[in-house]
Amino acid sequence: MIPVLSLLAFLGLILFINRRQLGVSTMADYATANHSIGVLGITFGFLATWYVGAGYTVFSGFAVNFGMIGVYVIPYGIITLLVMYLVAEKTFIWGKKYQLRTQSELLGLRYRSDFIRVLTGVAGVALSVPWLLMEWYTIGYVFNYATEGFISPLLGMIIGIFVVVFYVAMGGMRSVVMANIVQGLYMMVVGSAVLIYVLYSELGGLSAAMDRLFYEAPKAMTFPGPGWDVSPNYWTAIIITSGLGGFMWPWVYNKLFAADSIRTIKQSVLFAPVLGVLSFALLFIVSIALHPLPFAQENPEEALFLVHAQAGVWPLALFAVLVMAASLGTVSGILNAMSTAISGDIAQVMNRKITEKTALLIARWSVVVMSLGALVGAYLKEGQLVFMALMTYQGMIVLSPVVLLGLYWRRANKFGAVAGFLMGMVVSFGLTLTEPAFIQTYGWTPGVYGFLTTLIIMLVTGYLRPVESHVDALWGDIAEARGQTRDVTATRIS
């Protein structure tokens, strides 16, 4: 009873803290909170969106099975944050100057192409779907497990959907960020505390847990882990693809448009890695420590739930809320980004006469329709969700040259961006689906080949064509903003 009451109380808390955010009346407010979010919101917005609920089931199961390889998340997080730091300035300047709302709109502006705006908008929505399905499924699973089967996964999903759809559709980015702050704080403070408690109460503490691992399964303490023979290139590939792709998700990237200043974004890059590294490390240390235990070997994806249940009803309740918080944070970010993309990057581009009021209505109904569709998909296809979600990273990394070269290289043009993106996707998904032998033997994941394809096409077309005429004006905007910066500095000194 305590776990289910805790879950319901947490959902109630999310609705309560959002009670003043539900009156959003413009599309700009819905999509970006009118560029008003401070450092707390951006930091926890990133963390809560980035941390998926499946991290405590699927990904921890990966670490339970194979040990140290699960730690790849830590160096990959550093690459993702470096990407965030690098794209922050230009994204913020163009975003504020031209009142941009999405990553696709930014690319449409940079390459002066509606086609690339729609193309990346559709790709972003399509690649996000498996994550949405997987997180819905996780929410249903949490309810089911925490109530010992009393609440079915379907009913659990319906309860979660009702709450998230309500606050995302009515409050947009403001509600998402407000909820993310609560979810993020819970994950960092209570979540970390309960993991440490279980590490000491059930596993005998850090040293004892690692000693047991050392004597019973030493292979789990190094790459690639027990029962798995894979090239070291695989380690390099998963870190680079995840690191470059990690910040390309529209539901993560779009948070940049919500920030109130460039200082806010960069401050959040300071806090996010420390919090992320410490909590990811804790999650994976506990998961790896579970490796020698028979119950964990039998059900690796349920191992964290099982060990918390062993620790007592309160640790189980707190852990269930932790997984729920992580799932809600991701789901709300995805729904907000997808609905904004459908309304702004697809509907408004196809029909320029759509008013802002109608666009807001489309966004809100998109949240409802996508959630109901995802509910059906998650309930019917749960077995394939993990595979599909991991496969989407192979597509997301292909977007990174389009974004990074677009922001840093004047010669990058729309022909290279479109051709590179499409060819990169074909290569990446083609190799993923056909699985030729060299993928296994050499170790690079398909996304690396897709990334290189996009990069080469963009570089070649960049040198074959002259710099596009509108680019100078965009670079001028950056110089102008920086020039005003110098004025601020000069004023401060004088």
Add this chain to the structure above:
Amino acid sequence: MSATNMHSRRLSAIFITLILATTFLTTFPPIFLWANTIEPRWLGLPFAMVWHISLALLATGFFAAWYLFESWSGLLDLQVEVEAER
């Protein structure tokens, strides 16, 4: 390009290089394989894990130094005029 701008760009390049160096040390196969050992252990953790966590914390330190440099240089006080109403 002004001397101040050149100076700030050079320092940014240094910070990017330092952060990428930590990533290189965690991903480049010969170095990664060198660190992929159990001993010496610290608090029971294998050296492989300590290596990755330490380098991530080092990168965090570089981020902090980079931020402080940009903040001190006034690079974070951007003034952006909104172009036009939608």
